[in-house]
Amino acid sequence: MRIGEATEIPAADSAVSQKSARARSRAVMEQRILAAAAAVFSEAGFDAATTAAIAERAGLPKANIHYYFRTKELLYQKVLADVLDIWIEQMDLFTTEADPAVALRLYIQAKVALARSYPIESRVFANEMLHGAPYLGRFLGSKLKARVDAIATVFARWAAQGKIAADVDAHHLMFTLWAATQTYADFSVQVGAVLGVDALSEKDYERAAEQLTILVLRGCGLDN
Amino acid sequence: MRIGEATEIPAADSAVSQKSARARSRAVMEQRILAAAAAVFSEAGFDAATTAAIAERAGLPKANIHYYFRTKELLYQKVLADVLDIWIEQMDLFTTEADPAVALRLYIQAKVALARSYPIESRVFANEMLHGAPYLGRFLGSKLKARVDAIATVFARWAAQGKIAADVDAHHLMFTLWAATQTYADFSVQVGAVLGVDALSEKDYERAAEQLTILVLRGCGLDN
DNA sequence: CCAAATCTTGACCAGTTGGTCAAGGTTCCC
DNA sequence: GGGAACCTTGACCAACTGGTCAAGATTTGG
Numbered sequence: 207m208r209i210g211e212a213t214e215i216p217a218a219d220s221a222v223s224q225k226s227a228r229a230r231s232r233a234v235m236e237q238r239i240l241a242a243a244a245a246v247f248s249e250a251g252f253d254a255a256t257t258a259a260i261a262e263r264a265g266l267p268k269a270n271i272h273y274y275f276r277t278k279e280l281l282y283q284k285v286l287a288d289v290l291d292i293w294i295e296q297m298d299l300f301t302t303e304a305d306p307a308v309a310l311r312l313y314i315q316a317k318v319a320l321a322r323s324y325p326i327e328s329r330v331f332a333n334e335m336l337h338g339a340p341y342l343g344r345f346l347g348s349k350l351k352a353r354v355d356a357i358a359t360v361f362a363r364w365a366a367q368g369k370i371a372a373d374v375d376a377h378h379l380m381f382t383l384w385a386a387t388q389t390y391a392d393f394s395v396q397v398g399a400v401l402g403v404d405a406l407s408e409k410d411y412e413r414a415a416e417q418l419t420i421l422v423l424r425g426c427g428l429d430n
Numbered sequence: 431m432r433i434g435e436a437t438e439i440p441a442a443d444s445a446v447s448q449k450s451a452r453a454r455s456r457a458v459m460e461q462r463i464l465a466a467a468a469a470v471f472s473e474a475g476f477d478a479a480t481t482a483a484i485a486e487r488a489g490l491p492k493a494n495i496h497y498y499f500r501t502k503e504l505l506y507q508k509v510l511a512d513v514l515d516i517w518i519e520q521m522d523l524f525t526t527e528a529d530p531a532v533a534l535r536l537y538i539q540a541k542v543a544l545a546r547s548y549p550i551e552s553r554v555f556a557n558e559m560l561h562g563a564p565y566l567g568r569f570l571g572s573k574l575k576a577r578v579d580a581i582a583t584v585f586a587r588w589a590a591q592g593k594i595a596a597d598v599d600a601h602h603l604m605f606t607l608w609a610a611t612q613t614y615a616d617f618s619v620q621v622g623a624v625l626g627v628d629a630l631s632e633k634d635y636e637r638a639a640e641q642l643t644i645l646v647l648r649g650c651g652l653d654n
Numbered sequence: 655c656c657a658a659a660t661c662t663t664g665a666c667c668a669g670t671t672g673g674t675c676a677a678g679g680t681t682c683c684c
Numbered sequence: 685g686g687g688a689a690c691c692t693t694g695a696c697c698a699a700c701t702g703g704t705c706a707a708g709a710t711t712t713g714g
Contacts, residue, residue, distance in 0.1 A: 228660070228711070235661095249561065254477035257702060267663050272703065329560060332617075336556055337473065339619045346623035354624050371648070378641035381621055382610040389609035393556075395563045397605055399570035400578050417602035424595070425649035452681070452690075459691095481672060491693050496673065661710070670701065680691070 248329035317387035318415040328391035371427035472553035541611035542639040552615035595651030
């Protein structure tokens with residue numbers, strides 16, 4: 207605390223947190239470490255990431271990292287869990303009642319926005335997949351599969367109602383949507399280099415979403 | 431050499447190789463090491479890959495790896511160069527004279543076939559991109575950019591001739607094609623898990639290519 | 655005010671890393 | 685046949701790895 211600064215009154219700051227000052231401080235530290243860890247894991251992958259690098263990024267001694275997260279593996283799992291929350295989010299746009307064109311447009315926009323706002327998280331996820339999903343394997347075959355199967359059912363109903371082209375396989379469409387949107391985060395170096403820019407701008411992401419929307423909507427027979 | 435085996439006559443085996451037996455043997459060894467290295471790099475990425483793992487995979491002592499390739503970095507660069515050759519290959523399908531629908535169909539088929547036949551190479555490439563393309567950065571901004579710009583010119587001519595939808599941006603279309611096809615190699619765990627299979631079969635790849643072709647051709651206004 | 659609980663951190667450890675080296679084996683060419 | 689060039693490999697090394705630990709600093713609740 208800086209000299210002359212007023213002593214904080216723990217109970218004063220209302221419903222924001224019922225926790226003690228200690229618990230709050232712990233939460234802050236954990237968050238700080240998790241952010242640093244996500245950055246390092248995204249750049250290096252689990253194996254190549256070093257706890258020393260994470261510590262430096264967090265501005266803490268290495269031993270302190272291990273105080274809050276006993277092992278590198280545990281830290282990685284926490285990071286992955288957070289990443290997953292972000293990843294799944296907007297899959298409930300696809301309901302039978304929804305308009306296919308609207309749902310697809312919104313989903314693509316949301317996914318591209320994610321690639322722009324959370325490139326680190328996207329890359330952590332990509333690294334995990336690329337290395338055979340040793341920690342997310344379970345999730346993929348259970349929760350994610352269930353989600354996509356449900357979406358496929360919705361697509362089947364849409365097709366039966368003539369709302370969407372019947373020859374589009376929802377599973378493969380999702381694979382394409384995931385890949386096409388995440389490439390703007392995971393392979394942003396490649397995209398930037400081919401576009402001839404140092405870093406992707408807001409305009410670039412907007413155009414990416416717009417272009418993918420055009421391709422997919424028309425591809426699904428949704429251009430009227 | 432095994433006992434009783436006839437002495438080889440170097441000059442005898444014609445145009446296949448002008449090289450001496452030594453040079454040939456060296457080439458074989460290098461190839462063996464490169465294959466092992468590609469496998470290890472694809473699974474671990476550059477930093478996490480160990481020369482010991484490469485040596486074991488190649489069935490050689492570690493010191494022998496370093497005899498043929500002085501450093502891990504040099505070995506990685508050779509692997510990358512080979513990967514790149516495979517990666518660029520079929521981009522010359524897009525010529526003004528070609529039929530857009532045929533070119534796109536063939537390109538997608540070729541790219542999916544690549545994902546199936548060369549998943550290791552695809553993953554090495556993906557790892558390199560994901561980690562910011564420290565070694566391929568140059569290539570991306572020069573050779574690859576030039577190739578894609580050329581393709582964009584072809585697309586513009588096609589559009590001017592009314593052969594393809596004018597609102598499709600060739601650059602972003604290529605990003606989508608690359609991402610959508612490579613996902614069947616790089617993220618095959620995810621694809622497999624969602625499809626509910628242990629490993630992707632030939633049928634799965636065929637369906638992937640077919641589905642992507644449907645989406646893209648219709649998306650480009652090429653369904654007659 | 656103080657003892658218990660919690661947090662911080664430099665020093666340390668065994669195992670692994672990429673890379674070296676020298677001694678010996680093999681192949682080549684004259 | 686023999687010397688030179690090339691190949692093979694176990695032993696070795698300094699640097700770094702994830703993780704531990706104990707001693708001290710700080711905060712907490714009574």
